[in-house]
Amino acid sequence: MARSIAPAIVADGLAAAYGDQLIWRGASFTVNTGEFVAVLGPNGSGKSTLLRLLLGLLSPAAGRLEVLGTRPHRGNADIAYVPQRRNIDRDLPVRGRDFVHLGIDGSRWGIAVGNAASNNQRVDEAIRAVEAQAYADRPIGRLSGGEQQRLLLAQALAGRPRMLLLDEPLASLDLRNQIVIAELVAELARANRLTVLLIAHDINPLLPIVDRVLYVAHGGVAIGKPAEVITTEQLSRLYDAPIEVLHDSHGHMFVVGLEAESAHHDA
Amino acid sequence: MPELYLAAAPYFGWDLVRVVQELFRYAFMQHAFEAGTMVAISAGVIGYFVVLRGLSFAAHALSHIGFAGATGAVLTGTAPIVGLLVFTMSAGAVMGALGQRLRGRDVTIGLVMAWSLGLGLLFTRLYKGSANLAIGILFGQIFGITSQDVALTFVAGAVTVLLVLAVYRPLLFATLDEEVAEAKGVPVRALSIAFMVVLAVAVSEAVQVVGVLLIFALIVAPAAIAERFTTRPSRGVLLAALLAVLFTWAGLTVAYYLPYPAGFFITTIAFWSYIVARLAAPTLTLPRRRGTEILARDEQARHSP
Numbered sequence: 001m002a003r004s005i006a007p008a009i010v011a012d013g014l015a016a017a018y019g020d021q022l023i024w025r026g027a028s029f030t031v032n033t034g035e036f037v038a039v040l041g042p043n044g045s046g047k048s049t050l051l052r053l054l055l056g057l058l059s060p061a062a063g064r065l066e067v068l069g070t071r072p073h074r075g076n077a078d079i080a081y082v083p084q085r086r087n088i089d090r091d092l093p094v095r096g097r098d099f100v101h102l103g104i105d106g107s108r109w110g111i112a113v114g115n116a117a118s119n120n121q122r123v124d125e126a127i128r129a130v131e132a133q134a135y136a137d138r139p140i141g142r143l144s145g146g147e148q149q150r151l152l153l154a155q156a157l158a159g160r161p162r163m164l165l166l167d168e169p170l171a172s173l174d175l176r177n178q179i180v181i182a183e184l185v186a187e188l189a190r191a192n193r194l195t196v197l198l199i200a201h202d203i204n205p206l207l208p209i210v211d212r213v214l215y216v217a218h219g220g221v222a223i224g225k226p227a228e229v230i231t232t233e234q235l236s237r238l239y240d241a242p243i244e245v246l247h248d249s250h251g252h253m254f255v256v257g258l259e260a261e262s263a264h265h266d267a
Numbered sequence: 268m269p270e271l272y273l274a275a276a277p278y279f280g281w282d283l284v285r286v287v288q289e290l291f292r293y294a295f296m297q298h299a300f301e302a303g304t305m306v307a308i309s310a311g312v313i314g315y316f317v318v319l320r321g322l323s324f325a326a327h328a329l330s331h332i333g334f335a336g337a338t339g340a341v342l343t344g345t346a347p348i349v350g351l352l353v354f355t356m357s358a359g360a361v362m363g364a365l366g367q368r369l370r371g372r373d374v375t376i377g378l379v380m381a382w383s384l385g386l387g388l389l390f391t392r393l394y395k396g397s398a399n400l401a402i403g404i405l406f407g408q409i410f411g412i413t414s415q416d417v418a419l420t421f422v423a424g425a426v427t428v429l430l431v432l433a434v435y436r437p438l439l440f441a442t443l444d445e446e447v448a449e450a451k452g453v454p455v456r457a458l459s460i461a462f463m464v465v466l467a468v469a470v471s472e473a474v475q476v477v478g479v480l481l482i483f484a485l486i487v488a489p490a491a492i493a494e495r496f497t498t499r500p501s502r503g504v505l506l507a508a509l510l511a512v513l514f515t516w517a518g519l520t521v522a523y524y525l526p527y528p529a530g531f532f533i534t535t536i537a538f539w540s541y542i543v544a545r546l547a548a549p550t551l552t553l554p555r556r557r558g559t560e561i562l563a564r565d566e567q568a569r570h571s572p
Binding site for chain 2: 055057074075076077079081082083092093094095098099102105106107108109110111112137138139155159
């Protein structure tokens with residue numbers, strides 16, 4: 001697939017902080033339009049913080065950040081965001097379809113007047129794109145994690161974005177569903193020419209589909225192809241601690257020696 | 268002739284036109300129906316979001332804070348409604364600013380509620396007036412509403428309903444999916460404050476009908492029932508308003524014929540409707556695919572750590 005030259009994200013000497021607490025700094029990287037980037041790193045290392053910067057919910061502590069040719073700003077209609085999910089209340093009396101509908105006009109004032117038909121058609125299209133027709137009319141709290149994830153993806157797509165930011169969409173899914181959802185995201189990104197940043201814990205379900213990996217750890221950021229970044233040398237340098245990357249016979253990667261580090265960052 | 272007319276027992280029977288004529292014979296009944304209807308519409312519409320946002324207890328507490336305001340206003344020679352509005356709106360703004368942090372704070376909310384009732388008790392005692400005033404604020408005095416009150420209720424009710432409609436979509440977005448709504452540029456915090464202030468106005472109005480203690484019946488019960496019968500937000504709002512109006516009309520009607528307070532009948536009807544809805548609703552909203560329902564639940568159980 002041909003990719004346009006204009007980058008989707010440009011970060012230069014970027015630093016993120018909450019008040020006085022520095023999360024990471026010195027991040028300089030470029031994400032190309034249409035690229036699929038997995039964001040990895042231990043808990044609390046600042047992966048979600050990166051998404052908050054891109055969404056304009058947090059201002060850079062230092063450095064420069066450009067998203068889709070502009071500075072990040074809240075309410076950018078070109079960026080769709082699927083946050084990390086807490087459990088949706090089982091008794092929430094709202095259909096999945098209504099959630100999807102919010103992606104189109106949820107931020108407009110007032111009640112919906114006119115163009116109901118065309119909006120409903122867009123909702124239907126988004127639901128079909130994620131193959132959720134069978135359960136889109138059921139209360140969303142009663143659906144399985146994978147089904148909810150599909151509908152939240154549909155909500156993101158319904159707004160017709162150019163960039164998709166997903167925070168741990170594979171968490172709390174079993175391995176089979178992780179692969180199915182990851183492939184669905186990749187397919188939708190290809191069909192709609194979306195740039196995707198997807199935060200994940202485990203690179204393995206994503207290995208067949210990611211273009212590059214953005215590793216956030218120990219106050220810094222590294223980007224590259226999975227095979228370049230997820231290596232014993234690179235990660236040991238990034239963490240400033242002995243880290244080992246093991247490979248199994250299927251090409252899966254396992255990072256060993258992170259447990260103490262992630263516990264430290266959680267605090 | 269007028270003596271004879273008054274002496275006749277109020278008509279009740281199958282002639283519905285005559286029943287309605289009977290109900291509207293006196294000005295106090297007309298006022299009760301007019302104010303009650305407006306209050307019910309506003310309580311139902313706002314109540315839907317109260318239940319959806321998990322603010323039932325906060326709404327209840329607001330009305331108690333209003334009790335301190337109303338009795339305090341009487342003490343200083345002001346109209347009770349002024350004190351009600353000032354106290355509930357200030358408390359509502361604070362609660363709204365707390366936003367999501369308000370959830371699960373039932374100990375704090377409960378303590379503020381109890382202290383407000385205590386303050387109200389002190390103000391009532393200091394006023395040295397009759398206890399009727401306090402009873403009226405606590406349990407409502409729907410049959411004591413003047414035409415001036417009706418006009419005020421109409422303005423307040425219309426304003427609250429219009430305000431909710433004006434922010435309907437972003438409010439729903441912020442209620443269901445706060446993080447995404449915020450990223451999409453919805454002013455989540457401002458909406459939270461605005462909603463609680465509008466709720467404060469609705470609560471202050473509803474105090475006239477059912478009083479401070481019985482407010483759950485008009486704000487929470489209709490919405491809670493509606494949410495068991497429809498999974499579409501727009502229908503939920505309409506159904507909640509409709510139910511609130513029906514409860515009010517039914518309560519007023521029964522109270523006209525029987526020598527017991529309207530507040531008792533309105534809350535009784537609301538309570539038993541909720542019980543019936545709880546018993547009936549599971550089979551109504553989830554008739555399809557019970558098999559997949561169980562599968563989905565099992566799958567979810569497997570996924571949760």
